[in-house]
Amino acid sequence: MKTVTLSRLNAFKHAQEPFSCLTAYDASFAQHADAAGIDVLLVGDSLGMVLQGHASTLAVTLDDILYHTRCVARGKQRSLLMVDLPFMSNADTGQLLRDAGALMRAGAELVKIEGAGWMHDDVRALTRRGVPVCAHLGLTPQSVHQFGGYKVQGREQDDAQRIIDDARLLVEAGASVILLECVPAALGRAVRDAVDVPVIGIGAGPEVDGQILVMHDVIGVTHGRPPRFAKNFLAGRDSIQAAFDAYRDAVKTRQFPAEEHCF
Numbered sequence: 001m002k003t004v005t006l007s008r009l010n011a012f013k014h015a016q017e018p019f020s021c022l023t024a025y026d027a028s029f030a031q032h033a034d035a036a037g038i039d040v041l042l043v044g045d046s047l048g049m050v051l052q053g054h055a056s057t058l059a060v061t062l063d064d065i066l067y068h069t070r071c072v073a074r075g076k077q078r079s080l081l082m083v084d085l086p087f088m089s090n091a092d093t094g095q096l097l098r099d100a101g102a103l104m105r106a107g108a109e110l111v112k113i114e115g116a117g118w119m120h121d122d123v124r125a126l127t128r129r130g131v132p133v134c135a136h137l138g139l140t141p142q143s144v145h146q147f148g149g150y151k152v153q154g155r156e157q158d159d160a161q162r163i164i165d166d167a168r169l170l171v172e173a174g175a176s177v178i179l180l181e182c183v184p185a186a187l188g189r190a191v192r193d194a195v196d197v198p199v200i201g202i203g204a205g206p207e208v209d210g211q212i213l214v215m216h217d218v219i220g221v222t223h224g225r226p227p228r229f230a231k232n233f234l235a236g237r238d239s240i241q242a243a244f245d246a247y248r249d250a251v252k253t254r255q256f257p258a259e260e261h262c263f
């Protein structure tokens with residue numbers, strides 16, 4: 001199977017063919033997700049919650065992310081490897097560039113950064129130096145204490161408009177992908193239509209270009225209550241491979257997300 005590149009994700013957007021993404025934290029699961037035809041693997045800072053047992057992603061360090069990136073990079077073959085910049089990597093531009101450099105050397109092909117329109121200079125600094133960027137908007141879990149919990153974002157008209165404007169601004173600054181988390185489905189569609197780069201959604205409704213979920217939610221081993229937008233694809237199936245295959249198929253055929261997974 002062909003290697004997944006950014007231009008392939010763009011082609012999916014323009015062909016209106018949804019693509020699938022999944023978090024991965026080690027070589028074995030990465031290999032299974034890759035074999036299932038998952039297009040993008042994310043070494044997410046969600047590892048602080050699903051692997052380490054924290055209540056948020058804030059405790060995750062650059063070294064934690066580097067370790068898991070190296071593990072996943074060894075397991076995957078064709079999927080595009082996206083990696084989260086951890087909390088406070090963007091304390092200043094020097095730190096951001098050094099952290100992103102370390103992630104790229106560990107095997108990242110695209111780095112994801114949480115924030116909003118204010119980070120356009122950071123996005124520009126990275127992209128000018130050859131680091132492709134995914135800008136994560138909407139519910140950005142590194143800001144959980146500012147939000148006061150993991151809450152749906154962009155419900156009010158002005159908040160929704162700000163998210164659309166931020167997406168446009170960050171694409172102008174060089175972002176190659178937008179990731180939109182936990183927003184009303186109508187806002188997912190509006191962002192998809194507002195920018196000419198792929199928009200990946202998680203809890204952002206069916207009308208975005210790609211879908212992503214946390215692997216532990218997909219196989220039903222999350223400790224605590226999984227988010228409303230998640231689905232256990234291992235239920236009624238007999239292997240991890242079958243669950244990953246079913247997730248990919250459900251995204252490709254637009255059976256996932258269904259009404260009950262949307263806001």
Ligand SMILES: Nc1nc(=O)c2c([nH]1)NC[C@@H]1CN(c3ccc(C(=O)N[C@@H](CCC(=O)O)C(=O)O)cc3)CN21
Nearest residue numbers: 046049050141150151152182214216217222227228229
């Ligand atoms: N297992 C897991 N799945 C995830 O999707 C995930 C993580 N962990 N850790 C990092 C972030 C945190 N995320 C979360 C966590 C909880 C909700 C949640 O419970 N949201 C409420 C919405 C409440 C409202 O209506 O405002 C929900 O009911 O889904 C959402 C995103 C997404 N990410």
Ligand SMILES: CC(C)C(=O)C(=O)O
Nearest residue numbers: 023044045046084202
């Ligand atoms: C929830 C996804 C998008 C993420 O950022 C993560 O897994 O860390």
Ligand SMILES: [Mg+2]
Nearest residue numbers: 044045046084
């Ligand atoms: Mg993350």
